[in-house]
Amino acid sequence: MSLSAVHTRDDDYPTRSSKEEWFKRKDPAFWGRWSPQAPLTRAQTEEFEKNGFLVLRNVFSDAEITRLQEESQRLRSGEAGLRSDNVVTEPGSDEVRTIFRLEDESPVFNRLARDERIAGKVRFLLDDALYLHQSRLNYKPGFTGKEFYWHSDFETWHAEDGMPRMRAISASVLLTDNDALNGPLMLMPGSHKYFISCAGETPEDNHKSSLKRQEVGVPSPDALSEMAGMFGIEYASGKAGTVILFECNTMHGSNGNITPFPRSNAFFVYNAWTNRVENPFAASKPRPAFLANRDPKGPIEIVSGKIQ
Amino acid sequence: MSLSAVHTRDDDYPTRSSKEEWFKRKDPAFWGRWSPQAPLTRAQTEEFEKNGFLVLRNVFSDAEITRLQEESQRLRSGEAGLRSDNVVTEPGSDEVRTIFRLEDESPVFNRLARDERIAGKVRFLLDDALYLHQSRLNYKPGFTGKEFYWHSDFETWHAEDGMPRMRAISASVLLTDNDALNGPLMLMPGSHKYFISCAGETPEDNHKSSLKRQEVGVPSPDALSEMAGMFGIEYASGKAGTVILFECNTMHGSNGNITPFPRSNAFFVYNAWTNRVENPFAASKPRPAFLANRDPKGPIEIVSGKIQ
Numbered sequence: 001m002s003l004s005a006v007h008t009r010d011d012d013y014p015t016r017s018s019k020e021e022w023f024k025r026k027d028p029a030f031w032g033r034w035s036p037q038a039p040l041t042r043a044q045t046e047e048f049e050k051n052g053f054l055v056l057r058n059v060f061s062d063a064e065i066t067r068l069q070e071e072s073q074r075l076r077s078g079e080a081g082l083r084s085d086n087v088v089t090e091p092g093s094d095e096v097r098t099i100f101r102l103e104d105e106s107p108v109f110n111r112l113a114r115d116e117r118i119a120g121k122v123r124f125l126l127d128d129a130l131y132l133h134q135s136r137l138n139y140k141p142g143f144t145g146k147e148f149y150w151h152s153d154f155e156t157w158h159a160e161d162g163m164p165r166m167r168a169i170s171a172s173v174l175l176t177d178n179d180a181l182n183g184p185l186m187l188m189p190g191s192h193k194y195f196i197s198c199a200g201e202t203p204e205d206n207h208k209s210s211l212k213r214q215e216v217g218v219p220s221p222d223a224l225s226e227m228a229g230m231f232g233i234e235y236a237s238g239k240a241g242t243v244i245l246f247e248c249n250t251m252h253g254s255n256g257n258i259t260p261f262p263r264s265n266a267f268f269v270y271n272a273w274t275n276r277v278e279n280p281f282a283a284s285k286p287r288p289a290f291l292a293n294r295d296p297k298g299p300i301e302i303v304s305g306k307i308q
Numbered sequence: 309m310s311l312s313a314v315h316t317r318d319d320d321y322p323t324r325s326s327k328e329e330w331f332k333r334k335d336p337a338f339w340g341r342w343s344p345q346a347p348l349t350r351a352q353t354e355e356f357e358k359n360g361f362l363v364l365r366n367v368f369s370d371a372e373i374t375r376l377q378e379e380s381q382r383l384r385s386g387e388a389g390l391r392s393d394n395v396v397t398e399p400g401s402d403e404v405r406t407i408f409r410l411e412d413e414s415p416v417f418n419r420l421a422r423d424e425r426i427a428g429k430v431r432f433l434l435d436d437a438l439y440l441h442q443s444r445l446n447y448k449p450g451f452t453g454k455e456f457y458w459h460s461d462f463e464t465w466h467a468e469d470g471m472p473r474m475r476a477i478s479a480s481v482l483l484t485d486n487d488a489l490n491g492p493l494m495l496m497p498g499s500h501k502y503f504i505s506c507a508g509e510t511p512e513d514n515h516k517s518s519l520k521r522q523e524v525g526v527p528s529p530d531a532l533s534e535m536a537g538m539f540g541i542e543y544a545s546g547k548a549g550t551v552i553l554f555e556c557n558t559m560h561g562s563n564g565n566i567t568p569f570p571r572s573n574a575f576f577v578y579n580a581w582t583n584r585v586e587n588p589f590a591a592s593k594p595r596p597a598f599l600a601n602r603d604p605k606g607p608i609e610i611v612s613g614k615i616q
Contacts, residue, residue: 181563221451228569235489253566256563258455259536260532
C-alpha cells in the first residue's frame with residue numbers, strides 16, 4: 001500500500017501529516033458501566049476517566065513481589081536464553097534496557113499479565129475481552145538511565161501498528177521502589193482527552209531509532225508547553241508492587257536517572273479484542289511482531305489466586 | 309611543575325591517584341561560633357553543619373525576584389554583549405547553558421553576590437572575609453536540559469584550582485520555580501564529612517570536557533552507591549527566590565529535564581579570603597580564570613538593602 005493510499009483512508013485520528021493539529025478524543029476512556037460489583041470503586045473509575053491513569057497500591061503480597069523481582073533478575077542475568085530480537089540495550093552500552101514479549105519469555109510474567117487484579121480491572125474499564133498488544137520488562141539502570149521523551153502511545157500504535165480506536169490500557173507494575181528522583185513515569189492528567197496529530201512523515205523502520213530516542217510522532221515543544229500548562233505534570237511513585245494503569249492516549253515520559261537506584265517495571269499493553277490492529281494508518285509497513293502483536297491466538301485467560 | 313612534584317606535596321586531600329579512597333574531612337564545616345546576634349538561628353547553623361547544606365526561603369521580595377529574572381533574560385537574550393569565553397552552550401545546540409563571571413557581566417548580579425542576606429550568612433559560617441572563587445548563571449532549558457553527574461566541587465577545586473582547605477560555600481539562588489521533576493539540585497546530606505579521593509590522572513585541559521560531562525574527579529558507582537546508602541539523597545526544591553547554601557564538599561548532582569519547565573539559577577562560590585588558591589594539587593596547570601579566580605583584588609564588600 002502506498003502512503004497516499006494510507007492517507008486517504010477514513011480516519012478519526014489522522015497523524016504524521018504536514019502540520020500539527022489538536023483533535024478532541026472521539027472514544028470514551030471508560031467503556032463499561034459501573035456497578036457495585038465492579039472491580040474498581042466508583043471513585044477509582046471516575047479518576048481513571050478524568051485523569052487517564054490510576055495508581056493501585058498494595059495489590060500483591062510481599063512474597064509475590066519478591067517472586068517477580070527474582071524472575072526479573074533471572075531474565076536480565078544473561079542465563080535466561082532470551083531471543084535476541086526481544087532485547088534492546090542502553091545507548092552506548094550492553095546493559096539490557098528492555099525485554100519484549102515478556103509473556104513468551106517468562107511463565108511468571110505470563111501469569112502476572114493474566115492476573116485478575118490487573119487484567120480484571122482493565123477488562124472492566126474496556127468492557128471487552130483482552131489480548132496483549134505489547135509487553136515488556138523495562139530496566140532503567142542507576143547512574144546512566146536515559147530519558148523517555150513525551151509521547152502518546154496511541155499515536156504510534158495507530159500510525160505505525162494500525163490500532164483503530166482508543167480502546168487500550170497499559171499496566172506498569174513497579175519492580176523497584178520509585179520516587180521522584182530515579183526517573184519515574186510522568187503523566188499529564190487529562191491529556192488523554194486530546195489527540196495531538198503529529199507533524200512529519202514516518203521514516204522507514206522508524207521503530208529502530210524511536211525505541212532509543214523518539215523523534216517522529218512526538219508533539220512539538222509548543223504543544224507540550226501548552227498541554228503542561230493546561231493539565232500539569234504528575235509523577236507516579238510508589239513501592240515495588242505498585243500498579244499504574246494508564247490510558248493509551250495519556251501523554252507521558254520520564255527523565256533520566258543519575259541516582260544509584262535503578263528503576264524497573266513490567267509493562268503490559270491490553271488491547272480490546274474488538275480493537276485488533278489493521279494496516280498502519282500512517283506508515284508504509286507495520287512494525288515487527290515484538291512491538292505489536294498482529295496475530296493474537298485469542299483473548300487472554302484471566303486467572304485469580306496468588307502468583308507463585 | 310611536573311605531576312610527580314605535585315604528588316609529593318604535603319596534602320590533606322590527595323586525589324587523582326591510582327585508586328579511590330575515603331578520607332575523613334579534616335576541616336570544620338562551620339568555622340565560627342554561634343551567638344544570638346548571628347545571622348542564622350542556632351538550628352539553621354547546626355543543620356548546615358550536619359547536612360552540608362541549608363535551604364533559605366522568602367529571602368527576597370517579589371519585586372527583587374522579578375528584577376533578577378529580568379536580568380537573567382537580558383543576559384541570555386544575545387543582546388548583552390557577553391564575553392564569549394564566559395559562555396558555555398548545551399551539547400549539540402546553541403542554547404546558553406552557563407554564563408560565567410556573572411559579577412563582571414551584570415551589575416544586578418554583582419549586587420546580588422554581595423547581598424548581606426546571602427554573603428552575610430556565608431561570612432558567618434566561614435568566619436572570614438570572602439571573595440568569589442567562581443560565579444555563574446546556570447540555565448537548564450525545558451525538554452532538553454542535560455544532567456550534571458555526581459561530584460564534590462571541592463575535589464575539583466583542590467585538584468585543578470589549588471584550593472587548600474574545605475573553607476568555601478556555594479549559594480544557588482533559584483530564578484525559576486523548582487520541583488522534583490525539572491532537574492533540581494540533588495544532595496547527599498552528610499556526605500561533606502568524607503573526602504572521596506578519586507582515581508585517575510587529570511587529563512590536559514580537563515575542564516573543556518568536564519563542563520559538559522565530567523568523567524575524571526567523580527566517585528566510582530560503587531562509592532556513590534555506598535554514599536547514597538549511608539546518607540540518602542535529598543533534593544532542593546522551592547519557589548523562585550529560594551537560596552540553597554551548600555558546603556564545598558557536599559556530593560551533589562542533578563538529573564536531566566524533559567519537562568517544558570526550564571530551571572535557572574545564579575550560583576556564587578564564596579571562598580574564605582585566607583583560603584585563596586595556590587598551585588593545583590593534582591593537575592599540571594590551573595584552570596582558566598573564568599572557572600577559578602586566581603587573583604582577587606580584595607574581599608567583597610557586603611551590602612544591605614533591597615536589590616533594584
